Amino acid sequence: MQVWHDLAEAAHGLAAGVGEGRRSTSVVTIGNFDGVHRGHRAVLGRVVGLARADRRAAVAVTFDPHPAQVHRPEQAPELLTGLPDRLDLLAAIGLDGVLVLHYTLDLASLTPEEFVTRYLVETLRARTVVVGHDVRFGKGNSGSLATMVELGGVHGFEVVAVDDIGECRPLTAGGSARWSSSAARALLAEGDVAGAADVLGRPHRLRGVVVHGDARGRLLGFPTANLGGIQGMVPADGVYAGRLLRPHLAASDPGHADGVLPAAVSVGTNPTFDGVDRRVEAYVLDRDDLELYDEEVVVELVERLRPTLRFDSVEALVDQMHADVDKARDLLR
Known part of the structure; x- marks a missing residue:
């Protein structure tokens, strides 16, 4: 999948042809695609299917940062995925290209027709545009599905509306x-x-770089990988069964035995030790030989085992940690 960050790059890439058939016209959709959830994938799958049938490029237009972070930063939602994971998930669907637009107030000021003409028509040479029935675009979100259909008639592209699906x-x-x-x-x-x-x-994922912590887990017999610079929404405090993924191993050796590792994951402030900093720590089950410092890892969260608790003694905490690990091992097995 090609990733474009400006109009010239996208126009050049599309003109040169993308995908197996070297396609130079496109089927396009637009969205933030935060999390690339099942509803997104239904729309994106429709894009890919139409593109393959018509021998065109399957393209998505997305935004970075999220528009809410520009318009109302104090109320902006916590993002489910950072841009690298969003692009990985989009690539897995089979798209040929993604245009990542740097979202600014200038971009937001474009009228619906200016946005469609500049990005979809002149740059991406769209022949079909796939959107949800509730699509909004252009200045003040003034563009709607009816607007897109009208503009399609003017500029010669078909509009396919996809229903909301799933509960x-x-x-x-x-x-x-x-x-x-x-x-x-x-x-x-x-x-x-x-x-x-x-x-x-x-499974929901968190991405971060392993940093040094208090080394308390190692002293208790459960060495943990502490995540810094986390991308992805951190869930409620608690202990989770999950997996620790090592992307660099997957890239160099997809079958590496240490590429995907079962883990028990703690999210919270370590109240037994009067902690105040909220942390994400992953203990790889039954392993104390891993050297992960400064490595970028991904943590998948599969099931919540329990909420965060404050224990009256270190011994009681260690007993509970053994029980958590046993439960995580059984669940992940």
């Missing part, structure tokens, strides 16, 4: 929601990583 499990607060980034965030805020996985179609 996730009810939230604690009551009610259910369609597959959406906001639904996944709400479930993660409750610590329901299994429910979030149902929305996402995969």
